[in-house]
Amino acid sequence: MSEAQDRAWEELSPRYLLPVQRDAASTxxxxxxxxxxxxxxxxxAPLIVEIGSGQGHAIVHAASSRPGTDFVAVEVFRAGLARTMLDADRAAADNLRLVEANAPEVLEHLLPEGSVxxxxxxxxxxxxxxxxxxRRLIAPAFVPIAARALRDGGVLRLATDWEDYALQMRAVLADAAEFAPDFEGxxxxxxxxxxxxxxxxxGIAKGREIRDLAYRRRPRS
Structure with missing residues (x-):
């Protein structure tokens, strides 16, 4: 990490970073x-969770724009989390917390069922x-853990600039009994x-088309 990111981690992690009990691996x-x-x-308050928040640009903007909603950013790369803390501090985004952990385990073990x-x-x-x-995240094994974390009627939002991954996402969710498409076409x-x-x-500059998908969590039986 850069010197500024090191300093941010030291000074801001007590405020923004959620403590996580570890299993075998560090994340x-x-x-x-x-x-x-x-x-x-x-x-x-309503809770929104971003998986793979990167440097935090999307979630810091969302958190600072929607003070009535709570946000959790999940990322394994510490430099990205440090940058997110810096930007959150500048934006006074007190409704944002960060988790340094593997996303599937956060959805399965850290978040209460139906809380998102x-x-x-x-x-x-x-x-x-x-x-x-x-190694792609959006695969059949992802469906039940995402469904577990989401409340009934909650929304799973996906976006990618890789066409074959977008097609894979759509195919995986089409086979998921827990979700219904929240879009037409x-x-x-x-x-x-x-x-x-x-x-x-x-991605746009390289000629890749951005594709969005959205799915609503069906009511639990």
Whole structure:
């Protein structure tokens, strides 16, 4: 990390970073170590979770624009989390907390069942080489843990600039009994709650089309 990021981690992590009980790995989550969002934020409010928040541009903008909603950013790269803290501090985004952990374990072990109103996965690593496709996050194994975290009627929002990954996302969710499409036609309209980031502009500049998808959590039986 840069000197500024090191300093941010030291000074701001007590305020923004959620403590996580670890299992075997340094970014794992110990099963059974569930948090209480109302206790974390000191209130009961809608909760939005972004998986793979990167440098935090999207979620800091969202949190500072929507003070009545609580946000959790999940990321494994410490430099990105440090940058997110810096920007959150500048924006006085007190309704944002960060988690340094593997996303599937956060959804499965850290967040209470049915506690999330919206789950965002914007521009996840495409693992674009065919031999690496199996590492992609949006795969059949992701569906039940996302469904567990979302409340009934909650929304899963996805976006990618890789066409074959977009097709994979759509195929995976089409087979998911827990979710129903929240759009008409082939693709969802661009989510207007997602700020345009440098990452998205770079994809557009390279001629890649941005594709959005949105799915609503069906009522639990």
């Amino acid at each position: 794992s989550v110990l099963p059974g170590s569930v948090i209480d969002p109302a206790a974390v934020f000191g209130r009961s 109103d919206e789950l965002w996965v914007f521009f996840p690593d495409p693992w674009h080489k065919a031999k690496h496709n199996k 082939e693709w969802a309209p661009r989510f207007d709650g997602r700020v345009m980031t440098a990452f998205e502009r770079k």
